[in-house]
Amino acid sequence: MRPIEHYFRFLTDFGQPKYRATQIIEAVCKKGIIDYDNIKVLPLNLRQELKKKLPLLSLKPKKSVISQDGKTEKILFSLSDGLTIEAVLMEFEDGRHSICLSCQTGCVLGCRFCATGTLVKMRSLEAEEIFDQVVFLNSRLKAKDASLEITNIVYMGMGEPFNNYQNVIDSIRMLCSSKYFGFSPRRITISTAGIIPGIERLALEQLPVNLAVSLHAADQQLRCQIMPIAKAYPLESLLSAVKKYSQATGRRVSFEYIMLKNVNDSERDAEKLASIAKDKLLHVNLIPYNDTGLNSLGGSDLSRIRSFKLALQKKGVNVTVRTSLGGDIAAACGQLANI
Numbered sequence: 001m002r003p004i005e006h007y008f009r010f011l012t013d014f015g016q017p018k019y020r021a022t023q024i025i026e027a028v029c030k031k032g033i034i035d036y037d038n039i040k041v042l043p044l045n046l047r048q049e050l051k052k053k054l055p056l057l058s059l060k061p062k063k064s065v066i067s068q069d070g071k072t073e074k075i076l077f078s079l080s081d082g083l084t085i086e087a088v089l090m091e092f093e094d095g096r097h098s099i100c101l102s103c104q105t106g107c108v109l110g111c112r113f114c115a116t117g118t119l120v121k122m123r124s125l126e127a128e129e130i131f132d133q134v135v136f137l138n139s140r141l142k143a144k145d146a147s148l149e150i151t152n153i154v155y156m157g158m159g160e161p162f163n164n165y166q167n168v169i170d171s172i173r174m175l176c177s178s179k180y181f182g183f184s185p186r187r188i189t190i191s192t193a194g195i196i197p198g199i200e201r202l203a204l205e206q207l208p209v210n211l212a213v214s215l216h217a218a219d220q221q222l223r224c225q226i227m228p229i230a231k232a233y234p235l236e237s238l239l240s241a242v243k244k245y246s247q248a249t250g251r252r253v254s255f256e257y258i259m260l261k262n263v264n265d266s267e268r269d270a271e272k273l274a275s276i277a278k279d280k281l282l283h284v285n286l287i288p289y290n291d292t293g294l295n296s297l298g299g300s301d302l303s304r305i306r307s308f309k310l311a312l313q314k315k316g317v318n319v320t321v322r323t324s325l326g327g328d329i330a331a332a333c334g335q336l337a338n339i
């Protein structure tokens with residue numbers, strides 16, 4: 001949906017009071033209504049005019065897939081130019097409702113383990129297109145139960161947030177504004193493959209979101225093999241950017257680390273990782289690999305993940321293992337590829 005100022009202009013031109021804009025935004029953000037017809041407080045002729053001239057959503061849901069356990073829903077959206085993206089709504093055991101947003105229609109970074117990286121039709125999303133994924137998923141949640149709220153938002157869908165920096169930040173500012181969702185930035189996480197200038201810019205934003213850095217290897221050579229972007233932003237420089245970021249903001253940074261069988265999951269890898277992640281302002285999130293069918297990469301066994309975790313803990317690293325949802329509908333991390 002458009003920012004409130006846009007509605008103000010439209011309403012003035014249509015000879016309507018400004019408070020109608022607040023009514024529209026309240027209906028959308030608080031009640032989860034996503035079509036003007038159902039905003040009954042608006043006069044009928046205004047609803048019709050809005051429908052014609054100011055479409056409420058900048059994207060259209062094309063397809064929805066729900067996982068077998070009913071806890072994950074993946075939505076495929078088409079954008080105004082016909083390109084498509086996916087977003088995911090997840091319900092966790094502890095009652096949290098988390099959503100995963102896309103910020104680009106593909107990704108040029110081509111990490112070897114990620115399906116999004118194989119999509120060639122690439123463009124960055126506008127802030128409105130990112131925001132509208134939330135609008136739509138919020139409406140899905142409210143349709144289940146009007147009292148439910150989105151508790152966490154992660155920028156971990158398709159694309160690299162720091163390759164679309166300004167639109168990502170604009171969408172977050174809009175989500176957090178009390179005019180719209182009034183969402184807490186502390187419940188928002190941006191995940192980056194390690195674009196250093198983005199980390200440096202974020203440190204200056206006064207925006208207390210969580211930063212997650214996709215590390216996946218604690219060794220420059222290995223990292224380059226699985227993440228080509230590591231050549232441009234070497235591990236050592238990345239680590240010092242992360243350190244500066246957490247010192248400047250006082251915020252904890254998490255390292256994401258996909259567990260790849262016989263690639264990055266040995267005792268020696270655990271030692272290397274511990275040596276760079278042993279810091280109270282750092283946290284390691286081990287991610288079980290979600291199969292993408294792309295290449296010969298495979299995930300570490302559960303027992304290996306457990307002992308890797310233990311090895312890190314013994315060295316004093318804050319470490320958790322990510323619960324992955326939606327694997328059966330290709331909605332898990334790295335599986336988003338418009339299927």
Ligand code: SAH
Binds near residue numbers: 114159
């Ligand atoms: N481009 C950003 C954000 C999107 S990817 C980034 O790379 O951080 C979100 C997360 O999913 C990243 O940590 C990414 O490394 C991880 N991921 C990608 N492919 C995966 C796969 N096949 N299995 C598990 N996690 C994967």
Ligand code: SF4
Binds near residue numbers: 111157160
């Ligand atoms: Fe792009 Fe992130 Fe996928 Fe790498 S993991 S290709 S950076 S979306």
